[in-house]
Amino acid sequence: MTAPIVETEALTKAFQGMVALDAFDFSVGQGEIVGLIGPNGSGKSTVVNLLTGVLAPTAGRIRVDGRDVTGAPAHEIARLGVARTFQMIRLFSSLTVEENVVLALQQQSGAGYVSSFLQSREARERRLAARAEARETLKLFEMDIHAEKLATDLSIGQQRMVELARGLATRPRLFILDEPAAGLSPVNVDRLITMIRRMRDEFGVTVLLVEHVMRVVQSVCDRVVVLDYGEKIADGAPNVVVEDPKVIEAYIGLGRAADA
Template identity: 60%
Template sequence: MTETETNMTRPVLEARGIVRRFGGITAVDGVDVTVGQGEIVGLIGPNGSGKSTMVNLLTGELAPDKGTIRFAGKDITGVAPYRRARLGIARSFQMLRMFTSMSVEDNMLTATHIHMKRGLLSSLLNLPSARAEEDEVRARARDLLAMFELEQFAGRPVTALSIGQQRMVELARGVLSGPKLFLLDEPAAGLAPPNVDRLIALIKRMRDEFGISILLIEHDMRVVRELCDRVVVLDSGELIAEGHPETVVNDPAVIEAYIGKGWSRRAQA
């Protein structure tokens, strides 16, 4: 049994038979998605395939009409998004969600509030225990900013950074929250090729050094092929293929979904 197969016997995320309708439209139709411990799984598909809806179902932004979602062995189908975050589910967004009036470091710290042990009263009274915890969190934030090559920007307004740098801040902020599972929604969007290379290396470190399992939603097939252990493909809300990236890319149903053989040639490039 391979390491990946062993991990899949202990899924950190297990979504079964997920259905979501909007009026007369079925956006997700009986989809199964699993992510093993320490696994990177790609969720791909053409525009309108149901990827974003599936992510919102997994994070609790939407509720499924049918199906169950289990995380770390617990049924979280009806659990609110903030409770899922406390359990260890983090996500990034295709459209950046930064606090534009705050510094880079303070943007990072927003990820830790749900896990802080000291209450609001301790912070307001500036008690030593609260100060010590905040100092510890700030030190961890600085360490992560250094890992993402952003330490020199810690005190600057986040709006002073490029889009690519802000995307790295969002990823570092997610890691700071200490997730077991990180859902990455098109992290390579808008990045220049050198930054895509950095992104690939950083995501590997997130998995290898922090033990974070990752569900990756991405259009850049080079990123998918270099990172993912498995790929799940949706089309019109249905799961049409699943397997190793190279196998999936050459699946006739996947080629058809991505507008013919031209996409397959681009994916191989």
């Protein structure tokens, strides 16, 4: 594997004593597309929230590009080129599609609201550049035609595409997607598959994909990691992992039924 872009060591998160993630050792190499799967409540979103600094770990370490970022706040991790989408879509409903993307670019560059309203030539040029960048990225997702609409006036599938555009516009090095196929029609799932591949192949983005839709996982992932009750139970090639008896058991709950 190439040098890891992100790496965890015994990463652990407990919520009021309930261990949601237990001593998780994991890494994603530069340019890899890694899937993170597991039954509901197995700890996938917790991993995403820890890696992006939304949650602080109870124990263990996180390194981005070899740099220890354990406990670093979300904005600091974002500055290192780590972007994400949310399981529950989080677009600003009172902003247009384009404004949502522009805002992400401003947050990424640290420009923020205040300086964006300054009338200096530099601020104006930056704002124009951000709008051009936003349009360009929306076009990739065939969302440029909806640029002036309010984000909430779009279908779920379109909103998911805007979330992807918003993340990609910031040119992340690592893009973490939390269930991007949720609520998508089969046609949109196909588009999603194409776009995840393009993000890696054309933009050099490394992808960590949390996903329940196995068609997506199997068609794009180089490697798949499986969680069950906060523990890693498999890590390998997609076709090998889906045949792993431990993984099958976790999904159909045979082990649990036998224990009961």
